[in-house]
Amino acid sequence: MPIVKKLATFAAGLLVSASAFASSGGNLQQSGTDLGDVSSLQRGAQLYMNYCSGCHSLKYLRYSRMAEDLGLSEEEVMNNLNFTGAKYGEQIQVSLTPEHANQWFGKMPPDLSLIARVRGSDWIYTYLKSFYLDESRPLGWNNQLFPNASMPNPLWELQGLQHAEYGEPDKATGDRPVHGLKVATPGKLDSEGFNQAVRDITAFLEYAGEPAALKRQNLGVWVILFLVAFTLIAYMLKLEYWRDVDKH
Known part of the structure; x- marks a missing residue:
C-alpha cells in the first residue's frame, strides 16, 4: 500500500504540473541553472533565506548538509542563513505558525x-x-503562470511593481486574458540582475530537491574515467589473448 500511495502522489504531481504548464500556454522560460556553479547556489541560498524562508520550509534539508555541499562554514550559515534559532544539524523550518x-x-x-x-x-x-499587481485579489497580487496564486510577490523589492497587459475580454465569460507583463516601477535590480537573482534561487531549489546530485556529478567523472581505463585494459587483454589464438 505505501508504494501505491507514493505512485499515486507522484502521478498527481505530474498531472498538476502538466495542468499548470498547459494553463500557461506552454510558455515557460528557460532557467539556465547550473548546479556546478557553487557561487550561484550560495547566492540562491542567501536570497531564499531572506525572501522565501519566512513562509516556506525546506524540511528535507539540514543546515549542516547545506553548509557542507555549498562550501560554507558553520559560522556563516548560523549567522547569515538561520533566522529561526534552529540548531546546526536541524532541518530548515519556518517560524510562521499555522x-x-x-x-x-x-x-x-x-x-x-x-x-x-x-x-x-x-x-x-x-x-x-x-507576479503582477491585481487589486481584485485579497493580497493585491496575481500570477500569470499560476492564476489566483494565494501569495504576494516575494521579490517585488528586487523586481519592482509589475503590471499586466490585458487582451480583449472573452465574449462568454468577460474575462480579460493577460498577454504580457511590464515593470512600471523599477526595483533594486535591473532586468538582467533580477533574472540572475531568480536563476540563483531556482538553482538552489533544484539543489534542495536532490542534494546528492552535486556529489553524483563529481563522482560521475571518476566513473567515466574508470570505464575508459577499464575498456582500454580489456581491449589490450583481448588483443593479447587473440594473438595466441591466431598463432594456432
Whole structure:
C-alpha cells in the first residue's frame, strides 16, 4: 500500500504540473541553472533565506548538509542563513505558525523541498518572474503562470511593481486574458540582475530537491574515467589473448 500511495502522489504531481504548464500556454522560460556553479547556489541560498524562508520550509534539508555541499562554514550559515534559532544539524523550518498562516493566506504555505522535482526548474523560474499587481485579489497580487496564486510577490523589492497587459475580454465569460507583463516601477535590480537573482534561487531549489546530485556529478567523472581505463585494459587483454589464438 505505501508504494501505491507514493505512485499515486507522484502521478498527481505530474498531472498538476502538466495542468499548470498547459494553463500557461506552454510558455515557460528557460532557467539556465547550473548546479556546478557553487557561487550561484550560495547566492540562491542567501536570497531564499531572506525572501522565501519566512513562509516556506525546506524540511528535507539540514543546515549542516547545506553548509557542507555549498562550501560554507558553520559560522556563516548560523549567522547569515538561520533566522529561526534552529540548531546546526536541524532541518530548515519556518517560524510562521499555522494560525498566522491561516489568517493571512488561508492555509499553511507548502514546503518547497521537492518543488523543483515536481514542477521543474523552468516552472519555478517563470513563476517567480510572473507576479503582477491585481487589486481584485485579497493580497493585491496575481500570477500569470499560476492564476489566483494565494501569495504576494516575494521579490517585488528586487523586481519592482509589475503590471499586466490585458487582451480583449472573452465574449462568454468577460474575462480579460493577460498577454504580457511590464515593470512600471523599477526595483533594486535591473532586468538582467533580477533574472540572475531568480536563476540563483531556482538553482538552489533544484539543489534542495536532490542534494546528492552535486556529489553524483563529481563522482560521475571518476566513473567515466574508470570505464575508459577499464575498456582500454580489456581491449589490450583481448588483443593479447587473440594473438595466441591466431598463432594456432
